[in-house]
Amino acid sequence: xxxxxxxLICALALILPVVSLTACKGASDNxxxxxxxxxxxxxxxxxxxxxxxxxxxxxxxxxxxxxMISDFEEWYEDTYGIKVKVEYSTYGTNxxxxxxxxxxxxxxxxxxxxxxxxxxxxxGRLEPYSQDFFDESDENNxxxxxxxxYIRDVFDSLEEGGESVRDYAAGYxxxxxxxxxxxxxxxEEDVSHWSILLDKDHARRITMKDAVRDSYFVGLSILRARQxxxxxxxxxxxxEKELSDLLNDTSQETVDQVEEILSDMRLNAYSxxxxxxxxxxxxxxxxxxMQWSGDAxxxxxxxxxxxxxxxxxxxxxxxxxxxxGWSMLKKGLSEDSGxxxxxxxFVNFISRPDNVIRNMYYIGYTSAISGGDDQRIFKYxxxxxxxxxxDESAEYDLSYFFGGDDAAGEYVLDADPDQLTxxxxxxxxxxxxxxxxxxxxxxxxxANRRISQMWINVRCVDIFTKH
Amino acid sequence: xxxxxRYLAIPYVIFLVVFVVLPLIxxxxxxxxxxxxxxxxxxxxxxxxxxxxxxxxxxxLFVAVVTTLVCLLLAYPAAYILAKGYFAGKGGMLLLVxxxxxxxFTLRLTALKELLDMIEGNLAMxxxxxxxxxxxxxxxxxxILPIYNSLTRMDHSLLEAAEDLGAGKASVLIKVMLxxxxxxxxxxxxxxxxxxxxxxVVLDMLYNSTFIMGSxxxxxxxxxxxxxxxxxxxxxxxxxxxxxxxxxxxSSASGxxxx
Numbered sequence: 001x002x003x004x005x006x007x008l009i010c011a012l013a014l015i016l017p018v019v020s021l022t023a024c025k026g027a028s029d030n031x032x033x034x035x036x037x038x039x040x041x042x043x044x045x046x047x048x049x050x051x052x053x054x055x056x057x058x059x060x061x062x063x064x065x066x067x068m069i070s071d072f073e074e075w076y077e078d079t080y081g082i083k084v085k086v087e088y089s090t091y092g093t094n095x096x097x098x099x100x101x102x103x104x105x106x107x108x109x110x111x112x113x114x115x116x117x118x119x120x121x122x123x124g125r126l127e128p129y130s131q132d133f134f135d136e137s138d139e140n141n142x143x144x145x146x147x148x149x150y151i152r153d154v155f156d157s158l159e160e161g162g163e164s165v166r167d168y169a170a171g172y173x174x175x176x177x178x179x180x181x182x183x184x185x186x187x188e189e190d191v192s193h194w195s196i197l198l199d200k201d202h203a204r205r206i207t208m209k210d211a212v213r214d215s216y217f218v219g220l221s222i223l224r225a226r227q228x229x230x231x232x233x234x235x236x237x238x239x240e241k242e243l244s245d246l247l248n249d250t251s252q253e254t255v256d257q258v259e260e261i262l263s264d265m266r267l268n269a270y271s272x273x274x275x276x277x278x279x280x281x282x283x284x285x286x287x288x289x290m291q292w293s294g295d296a297x298x299x300x301x302x303x304x305x306x307x308x309x310x311x312x313x314x315x316x317x318x319x320x321x322x323x324x325g326w327s328m329l330k331k332g333l334s335e336d337s338g339x340x341x342x343x344x345x346f347v348n349f350i351s352r353p354d355n356v357i358r359n360m361y362y363i364g365y366t367s368a369i370s371g372g373d374d375q376r377i378f379k380y381x382x383x384x385x386x387x388x389x390x391d392e393s394a395e396y397d398l399s400y401f402f403g404g405d406d407a408a409g410e411y412v413l414d415a416d417p418d419q420l421t422x423x424x425x426x427x428x429x430x431x432x433x434x435x436x437x438x439x440x441x442x443x444x445x446x447a448n449r450r451i452s453q454m455w456i457n458v459r460c461v462d463i464f465t466k467h
Numbered sequence: 468x469x470x471x472x473r474y475l476a477i478p479y480v481i482f483l484v485v486f487v488v489l490p491l492i493x494x495x496x497x498x499x500x501x502x503x504x505x506x507x508x509x510x511x512x513x514x515x516x517x518x519x520x521x522x523x524x525x526x527x528l529f530v531a532v533v534t535t536l537v538c539l540l541l542a543y544p545a546a547y548i549l550a551k552g553y554f555a556g557k558g559g560m561l562l563l564v565x566x567x568x569x570x571x572f573t574l575r576l577t578a579l580k581e582l583l584d585m586i587e588g589n590l591a592m593x594x595x596x597x598x599x600x601x602x603x604x605x606x607x608x609x610x611i612l613p614i615y616n617s618l619t620r621m622d623h624s625l626l627e628a629a630e631d632l633g634a635g636k637a638s639v640l641i642k643v644m645l646x647x648x649x650x651x652x653x654x655x656x657x658x659x660x661x662x663x664x665x666x667x668v669v670l671d672m673l674y675n676s677t678f679i680m681g682s683x684x685x686x687x688x689x690x691x692x693x694x695x696x697x698x699x700x701x702x703x704x705x706x707x708x709x710x711x712x713x714x715x716x717x718s719s720a721s722g723x724x725x726x
Contacts, residue, residue: 099691204591212690270591271674280674285589452690459678459686460519461526 031083034342035332036069037097037107039324040090042173043350044068044362054357056379064358072349076342079140084342101125101329108332109343113324115213115442117169118160120327122442126168127328133170133344143170143351148370149404150434151323158439169325170347171368175293176321176429176437177214178314180300185287188421191313194221196288198261203268206288207280210272212455217320217440218290219258219265220247225317234318234436247318247438250447255454262458272459282306292322294365296426301364312426314433321437323368353377366427370402378402378411385424387416394420400431494704497697510698520683527664527679530595534602534663535610535656541603542610542655549611550618561615568608576672579604583673594677601669606662610655617651618644653714661707 046067054062069086076084089107091097094116101107112120120126134144151174155166181191185205190196197206197218209215224233224246237243266272270286277289278299291299296312303310326347333339349355353376356367360380371377378398387393393414402411415424429437443451501507514520549560567575583597584590590597621644629643645652665681680703687696 095689095691204589266676269676270589272676273674276674285584452692455690456683456686457517457519459676460523460683461678462519463522463526464518 031085032338032342033085033087034109034339034346035087035089035107036109036346037089037091037100037105038111040092042090042111042324042363042365044355044358046070052361054361054380054383056376056383059376059379060354062354062357062361064362068350068355068358071355072346075349076345080341080345082338082342086346106332107329108339109326109328109346111172111324111326114158114165114322114439117165117325117327118158119442120329121160121163121165121168125330127330127333127340128167129170129328129344130340133348140345140348142348142353143369146351146353146356146369146372146374147171148368148401150401151368151370154321154323154439155325165325169327170351172324172326172350173294173363173365174321174323174368175366175426176314176319176433177217177290177292178296178312178319178426180281180289180291180296180310180312182281182284182287183309183311183421188311188313191288192316193225194218194315194317195225196315197265197290198222198268200268202287204270205286206269206290207271207273207277207286208265208269208290209277210274212451213440213443214290214292214320215262215265215455215458216258216451217247219262220249220254221315221318222261223254223257228317232317232436234316240435240438243318243436244438244441247320248441250443250451252450255447255450259454259457262454263462266458278302281310282308284308293426293429294363297366297423298364300423300426311421312423313421314429314437316436319433319437321434321439323439325368378413381413381424381428385413385415385419387414392417396420396424397430398428400434401428491704494697494700497693498701501694510695511702513695514698514702523678523683524680526677527681530598530602530679531660531664533599534606535660537599537603538607538610538659539652539656541607542614543652546611546614546618546651549615550621564608564611564615572605573668573672575604576601576669580673590674591676597673598670598677601673602663602666605666605669606659609658613654613658614648614651617648621647657711657714661703661710665703 044064044067046064048064052063056062069088073084073086076082091100094112097110097112098116098119117126132138133141135141136144147170151171152166155169155171156164158165179191179194179196186196186202190199196202197208199206208218221233225231227233228236230236233246234243237246270280273280273289277286277291278295279302280286281289281299282303289299291312293312300310300312328340328343333343350359351369353369353371353374356369356371356377357380359365360367367377369377381398385396394417396413396415396419397409397411398413399407399409399411413424419425498510499506499508501509545564549564579601580590583600587593587597625647626639626643629639634642664679665684667679667681667685670677670679670682680699684696684699684703687693687699
């Protein structure tokens, strides 16, 4: 018996190194390995049906045959003559990514949300983009040539510890937070206030998000609206900075007040959901659902297929401007300039207008890239949301996004009028909507503890006080 | 030969150590430390001084008690009928009881949700009722089987003797049959009571957003607060040990070992 065990151990000891050697073999010598971590279902994985080809006037067809990742590997080798292997992994939430990193997983390039980018910046974990990346004369620098002037301004103005976010993150997808609603049950006026979520007339027919940051933001927005003389905090303040301060308040007093609002909201809600809200909207179980703009587009698309018409609203008081961006991690790159080059090239590759369109089509979110001189992304919008020839149309001005402040009136879409409260409005909000939006910053550790406890209290059963 | 047989236990011992003992040690460690790794009991203090968490604890207890009672009331007659063999081919009846357990419970719940949705219109209107229905649906077989086992193993001559000595139907049931089937009841209760305090997946799947102890652990863990999550888990574990201990006592008192 003993001898057998010994033999087994010896055999294992012999096999293991061989297995690990063969595992490493694929990535030896001159092949560069780039470890990319992204949200689940957040990039085009190819394999489109034949009839899904996107044909734009005067442009080449766009089609996702292979995944964006293998297309990048091919492109990188063709362009720079270096073999690269992308090890692609996914995570569910920003917290999960952060936790994976704490547990020792190393990545070179990740795609967290704005607050997580700022948190990682503060912890000194991010590698800044190099000067070359911002050189607009390089034809392969699709990111800097194509990033929307609006998004560029947002990135320039956001700071963490005296450093600008633009140096540490490249925008990927962005949007607002709002309410998807059933227009035959609720009017536009009803859903123009966050307080619709507290409305007893619609008790148990509205869902809220099981996400602490987003719910806190909504609770705080309702609180600010109550405190405001005009009912609209965005119109009270004089500057964006003031609005940002108002919506990033995490003092104990504020947290306590938000707790009360959210407790009421939970009792009024159909459920706290993370994913089921989309299906429940389509099936008609709920008539309004707090939602991120990208998921809102997806929900409306799904509903359209079932001949249910849903709309999207960004409440008047204020909303959250969110974005996800690509950031490089110091620990992963470990000063390997080749890797850094590949990581930056990856960002550039997925920022190439045809790839942007592929990603937008595949995942339904709105890219931070407008395309610069390349008109394809705007044409894609016309293709998706433009009015049919001869039909009634409405002007929808997106110059702020595609051209910047100097380009007033240059990018006006002749949109299908129905789209002004629907997919187009969710995917590309108007400048006016964005003027009342604010970016939500990371909570400091104390605030985080306060707000986590607040969120647990909200969901716990309250049997001692009567509501 | 003896040595050989001991080796057979090795896989299970490994399983126990890796998936039961080690996690228990980790849970205990986290429950009594804070974020900086310092030993503390503040996790427990926070829990037991917060009206909301205590409220959830009491509510879960209540849910568990009601679920157990409902299961017991449904299971006992069912097990009795099965054991008595009132229906031709009791194997077939038993199959009907066991069959739901063959289907994955998330699938069953998805179906249950649609069913309740059809009957009630809006699920969110009856959170407590749905909680009890969902839990009962999930746990009922765990109550029926042990009771059925103890009833079939019961010596029927004792029941006949009681009748011969003049006991009415009710007294036979209360004074003879119930005490004799006690081990089955106790084992059923322990298998239903504790899981129904923490089985939050049922509630999540029925969308009623009711928070019970399991949800509390889940939400602490999903916000990466291992310490408070472990504290709640450890508290519940203590409760399990306590209840099992009491149940074992009751079980051996009635003269038979459980299982």
